[in-house]
Amino acid sequence: MEPARQKLFARLALLAFAVLCSAWLLRLDYAAKISTNVLDLIPAAEQAPELGLVRGFASNVQARVMLFALRDPAAGNVPPRAAAAAFAGALARSPALAEVVVMGDSAAGDALGRAVFERRFEWLLPAWLGRREREFAATGAVPATFSPWLAERTATELEAFLNRPEATALQEILPRDPLLLVPALAERARLLNAPGTQAGGHALVWARIKDSPFTEEGQEPVFAAVEAARAAAQAVQPAIEVRWSGVNRFAAASKARIKAEIGVLNTVSLLAVLGVSCLFVRRIHLLLHLVPVILLSIAGAWTVSTLVFDRLHILVFVIGSLLSGVAVDYGFYIFMQPSRRPDEPYGEKLRRLLKPLLASCLTTVAGFSLLLFSELPLIRQIGLFVSAGLICALAAAMLYFAQLERPLLEGRAFGFLGGGGERRRLRGFVRGAFVAAVAVAVIGPLRLQWRDDVRSLDLPAADLQANEVELRALFGESAGRAIFLTHGATLPEARERLEAFHTFLAQTAPAAPAASIGLLLPTEADWRALPGRLAALGTFAADLRGALERRGFTADSFAPFFTAWGELRSAAPTAEYAALAGGLGQALTGPLALLGNLREAPFWFLTVVEQPAGTPPPAGLQTIGLNQLQSLNELFTRYRWSAMRLSLVGLGLVMLSVFVIYPPARALRIALIPAGSCFFVYGLLGLAGHPLNLFHLLGAFLGVCLAHNYSIFSSDNAASGTAPPAPVRLSALSTAASFGVLAFSRIPVIHALGLTVALIVLMTLAVVELEPLARRAKA
Numbered sequence: 001m002e003p004a005r006q007k008l009f010a011r012l013a014l015l016a017f018a019v020l021c022s023a024w025l026l027r028l029d030y031a032a033k034i035s036t037n038v039l040d041l042i043p044a045a046e047q048a049p050e051l052g053l054v055r056g057f058a059s060n061v062q063a064r065v066m067l068f069a070l071r072d073p074a075a076g077n078v079p080p081r082a083a084a085a086a087f088a089g090a091l092a093r094s095p096a097l098a099e100v101v102v103m104g105d106s107a108a109g110d111a112l113g114r115a116v117f118e119r120r121f122e123w124l125l126p127a128w129l130g131r132r133e134r135e136f137a138a139t140g141a142v143p144a145t146f147s148p149w150l151a152e153r154t155a156t157e158l159e160a161f162l163n164r165p166e167a168t169a170l171q172e173i174l175p176r177d178p179l180l181l182v183p184a185l186a187e188r189a190r191l192l193n194a195p196g197t198q199a200g201g202h203a204l205v206w207a208r209i210k211d212s213p214f215t216e217e218g219q220e221p222v223f224a225a226v227e228a229a230r231a232a233a234q235a236v237q238p239a240i241e242v243r244w245s246g247v248n249r250f251a252a253a254s255k256a257r258i259k260a261e262i263g264v265l266n267t268v269s270l271l272a273v274l275g276v277s278c279l280f281v282r283r284i285h286l287l288l289h290l291v292p293v294i295l296l297s298i299a300g301a302w303t304v305s306t307l308v309f310d311r312l313h314i315l316v317f318v319i320g321s322l323l324s325g326v327a328v329d330y331g332f333y334i335f336m337q338p339s340r341r342p343d344e345p346y347g348e349k350l351r352r353l354l355k356p357l358l359a360s361c362l363t364t365v366a367g368f369s370l371l372l373f374s375e376l377p378l379i380r381q382i383g384l385f386v387s388a389g390l391i392c393a394l395a396a397a398m399l400y401f402a403q404l405e406r407p408l409l410e411g412r413a414f415g416f417l418g419g420g421g422e423r424r425r426l427r428g429f430v431r432g433a434f435v436a437a438v439a440v441a442v443i444g445p446l447r448l449q450w451r452d453d454v455r456s457l458d459l460p461a462a463d464l465q466a467n468e469v470e471l472r473a474l475f476g477e478s479a480g481r482a483i484f485l486t487h488g489a490t491l492p493e494a495r496e497r498l499e500a501f502h503t504f505l506a507q508t509a510p511a512a513p514a515a516s517i518g519l520l521l522p523t524e525a526d527w528r529a530l531p532g533r534l535a536a537l538g539t540f541a542a543d544l545r546g547a548l549e550r551r552g553f554t555a556d557s558f559a560p561f562f563t564a565w566g567e568l569r570s571a572a573p574t575a576e577y578a579a580l581a582g583g584l585g586q587a588l589t590g591p592l593a594l595l596g597n598l599r600e601a602p603f604w605f606l607t608v609v610e611q612p613a614g615t616p617p618p619a620g621l622q623t624i625g626l627n628q629l630q631s632l633n634e635l636f637t638r639y640r641w642s643a644m645r646l647s648l649v650g651l652g653l654v655m656l657s658v659f660v661i662y663p664p665a666r667a668l669r670i671a672l673i674p675a676g677s678c679f680f681v682y683g684l685l686g687l688a689g690h691p692l693n694l695f696h697l698l699g700a701f702l703g704v705c706l707a708h709n710y711s712i713f714s715s716d717n718a719a720s721g722t723a724p725p726a727p728v729r730l731s732a733l734s735t736a737a738s739f740g741v742l743a744f745s746r747i748p749v750i751h752a753l754g755l756t757v758a759l760i761v762l763m764t765l766a767v768v769e770l771e772p773l774a775r776r777a778k779a
């Protein structure tokens with residue numbers, strides 16, 4: 001192609017690509033497209049149903065709850081009830097809030113108590129009769145004696161209950177409930193009761209927002225409502241102090257911190273690259289020619305990723321911003337390669353460089369493309385982002401320099417190891433260094449420790465976390481309590497599993513009180529068996545009268561119960577089980593409504609146990625401990641192994657491609673340098689006792705791909721026994737400086753990636769620099 005037509009084609013192609021990317025990116029709704037929710041890193045269709053439930057529970061239930069504590073320092077331990085009422089009223093008027101409850105307000109609890117008592121024969125009696133029938137069957141007695149046995153058991157338990165202090169508060173209901181259906185429930189329900197307003201002089205307010213706390217709708221409108229409510233409370237009591245917490249507050253702070261971190265890291269990284277460039281480039285201003293290449297590669301990666309994925313996590317773009325360190329390699333290699341003769345056309349020069357460029361790019365892309373098969377959304381998104389960015393970077397570099405008159409960035413000619421005499425004196429040192437490196441690469445990885453922690457995905461927020469812990473303590477949460485979630489595909493299955501779990505608790509931890517809102521609902525089997533059981537208890541009323549009289553009670557004082565019992569037997573309830581559960585669901589409001597899901601699949605119930613979490617329940621109980629951090633850490637450990645398998649396959653594919661493109665001896669060198677550098681760095685981290693996680697693994701994969709580039713680009717020089725070309729040195733040191741800056745990031749993920757990549761790149765550069773000396777020494 002003629003030079004003029006070549007330039008025109010290149011400019012038109014670059015312009016068209018830039019316009020297409022801009023048109024797509026400018027029309028995006030970034031708030032909807034980019035997520036800051038850590039739980040979005042877990043697949044929506046997670047193959048482990050327990051972890052999927054943890055994801056759904058944390059995202060849709062717990063995450064929407066907000067906690068508030070109001071206190072007037074001048075009032076001492078007197079809770080500011082009037083200010084709390086004004087605060088809650090103002091908060092409830094906001095359309096961003098779904099529900100607001102002043103804790104300690106007995107209205108909701110009284111309403112639930114009345115509903116439970118009025119429907120005790122529907123909600124509580126079926127399970128009570130089922131338990132008693134199973135206890136009687138264990139005695140081996142004749143079935144015909146069940147009614148007298150049940151009457152004696154009931155009278156004995158009533159007598160024992162009346163000797164306890166708490167019986168005084170329930171004297172009014174006992175004539176209507178000698179079976180102790182409600183009093184027995186009240187003992188367990190104590191664990192589910194919310195704290196009152198006497199929490200150290202604080203008035204407590206619980207609220208639930210409508211929208212996800214990870215969206216703009218769940219943040220700014222809610223924060224504005226909180227400030228308006230604060231003003232309303234201060235109008236009643238000017239000195240009032242409001243402390244509050246919610247997932248939306250953490251999410252907003254995390255987003256702000258990550259944005260600030262990205263800005264600082266990119267700025268310092270750019271300065272570090274410029275500083276390194278000053279060592280190798282005579283005319284620094286010519287480096288501006290690399291900016292369009294980097295921008296187009298990043299724009300292409302953004303465009304392709306946002307086209308393919310409906311929603312991406314912000315970490316993809318944080319990690320993807322490192323693409324500039326990879327994209328610049330192709331620009332350096334083309335821009336700094338001198339022409340073989342003054343009149344060499346650009347096309348001829350490019351054809352000469354095409355083999356290492358394509359080998360470097362396409363083999364790396366092949367490796368990263370395998371990450372698209374990962375289970376973890378973040379890894380799939382990174383795989384596509386980097387693959388698309390690398391292809392765009394190579395294409396942009398080839399086209400951009402085609403439209404320049406004389407594309408040459410002159411480097412400074414110097415070697416790191418001095419002249420020939422000095423190199424010979426360093427011969428023994430180089431040999432020893434290689435032997436030591438091999439020893440570290442062999443021994444060190446054996447001492448590696450892997451520790452996956454979901455908290456590495458975010459910047460630490462010590463102040464917000466401390467505030468959260470203190471607020472939850474005011475609301476009654478304690479490390480001495482364990483919370484379990486029992487689930488099922490259907491409501492009857494979930495309730496059946498809950499019954500089995502509480503039987504398991506009674507056997508393994510009989511001294512630990514346990515409560516669940518699900519115990520208000522009978523199992524479907526007990527509900528279906530109720531009419532038959534009632535029909536079989538024809539003499540129970542008479543048997544109970546006699547048992548009560550024998551213990552000194554006046555049977556007629558329980559006339560309200562006997563009347564209700566007779567009516568129940570004559571018209572046993574026959575409603576559908578779903579309707580029974582629907583009635584209970586309507587009676588649950590405020591915090592109690594979040595203790596179970598009775599409306600849609602997956603159905604679940606929470607159980608609070610008054611003891612620290614211990615050994616997980618058996619899998620057959622379909623019950624998991626709600627230690628979400630542990631659950632998510634286990635999930636990331638599993639994904640790390642998945643990512644490791646994909647990475648090994650990807651690197652195997654990269655190496656196989658190298659052996660296809662290059663002769664065996666040269667291909668072996670190209671393959672061994674990145675692999676050896678990676679093992680050496682892992683060995684160093686292992687010997688230093690530095691724990692590794694999923695993102696050290698991803699950093700190693702990225703580092704090996706970068707090292708693979710330098711190994712290819714220096715292969716011709718290594719074959720001739722000369723030092724690597726200036727583009728390799730400049731690119732490697734620029735990349736090491738860029739990623740080295742990231743190693744100082746406060747985000748643990750970025751720190752892990754930056755540290756791993758920087759060390760692998762530096763080790764690779766050291767090998768390709770020392771390799772010529774080692775070869776001559778061998779000769």
